[in-house]
Amino acid sequence: MGRLPDDLLGRAGYYQADASCVLVEGTWEAALASANTALDAMDRVLSGTNAVYALCRPPGHHACRDQAGGFCYLNNTAVAANWASSRGARVAIVDVDVHHGNGTQAIFYGRRDVLTVSVHGDPAWLYPYYAGYADETGAGIGEGFNSNLPVPLMSDGEAYLAALSAGCAAVRQFSPDLLIIALGLDASRDDPFACMAIDESGFGRMGRMLGMLSLPTLIVQEGGYPSPTLGQSLAAFLNGFGSR
Numbered sequence: 001m002g003r004l005p006d007d008l009l010g011r012a013g014y015y016q017a018d019a020s021c022v023l024v025e026g027t028w029e030a031a032l033a034s035a036n037t038a039l040d041a042m043d044r045v046l047s048g049t050n051a052v053y054a055l056c057r058p059p060g061h062h063a064c065r066d067q068a069g070g071f072c073y074l075n076n077t078a079v080a081a082n083w084a085s086s087r088g089a090r091v092a093i094v095d096v097d098v099h100h101g102n103g104t105q106a107i108f109y110g111r112r113d114v115l116t117v118s119v120h121g122d123p124a125w126l127y128p129y130y131a132g133y134a135d136e137t138g139a140g141i142g143e144g145f146n147s148n149l150p151v152p153l154m155s156d157g158e159a160y161l162a163a164l165s166a167g168c169a170a171v172r173q174f175s176p177d178l179l180i181i182a183l184g185l186d187a188s189r190d191d192p193f194a195c196m197a198i199d200e201s202g203f204g205r206m207g208r209m210l211g212m213l214s215l216p217t218l219i220v221q222e223g224g225y226p227s228p229t230l231g232q233s234l235a236a237f238l239n240g241f242g243s244r
C-alpha cells in the first residue's frame with residue numbers, strides 16, 4: 001500500500017528494503033561522506049581527469065531514492081551520474097558487482113539520459129532477488145535504456161566477461177560522454193559470499209575491457225568483502241583498466 005506511518009519504528013521499516021542497514025551514531029555522516037567522495041571524483045572527471053577511482057564506503061548501488069538496503073544508504077554512483085547528467089553529460093553506468101544494482105536501476109528506470117547496465121549473478125538465487133532479470137529494460141521514455149545481464153552462479157571469468165562484452169556493446173551503441181563503473185569485487189572466487197569464481201586475471205581482463213571503451217571514467221567502489229585476495233582483485237582490475 002506504500003503508506004508512510006508516523007511512528008519512528010514504522011518509518012525505519014518504510015525506508016529500508018531489508019535488515020542489513022543498521023543506523024547508529026555516525027551512520028549519516030559516513031553515508032554522506034561516501035556520496036561526497038563520488039561527487040568529488042566526478043568533479044575531477046568533468047574537469048578533465050581521464051579516470052578517477054572513488055573508494056566509497058559504505059557502498060551505494062542497492063540504495064533507491066528513499067530506501068536503504070544491502071549495506072547501502074545513499075546511492076553514490078547514482079548521485080554522481082545524476083550530477084554529471086544535470087550538467088549536460090550523457091552517462092553510461094556499468095555495474096560489475098556480483099549483486100544486481102537494483103537501486104541504480106530503480107533511480108534511472110524511467111530515464112534515457114543515463115544508461116544502466118548490470119552484470120551480476122542470477123537473482124533467482126542471489127540478492128536482491130526481486131530485480132535484476134533480463135526482461136527489465138526500462139519504462140516509458142527510459143524503455144531500452146536498462147540492460148541486465150545475469151550470469152549463472154559459480155561461473156568463471158569466461159562467462160562473466162562474455163556478459164560484460166555484451167554490456168560494453170550496449171554502451172558503445174549509447175555513445176555516452178562518460179562512463180561510471182560500479183566496481184564490486186565480490187564476484188571473486190575468494191569472496192566470502194562465494195557465489196562466483198572470478199580469479200585475478202579475470203578482474204584484469206574485466207578492467208581492460210572497460211578501459212577499451214576509451215571514455216572519461218569514474219570508478220566507484222561498490223561491494224567486495226574481506227578475503228586474502230581482495231586487494232589483488234582491485235589492483236588487477238585497475239592495472240587492466242590502465243593498460244587499455
Ligand SMILES: [Zn+2]
Pocket residue numbers: 097098099184186222223224
Ligand atoms: Zn555485491
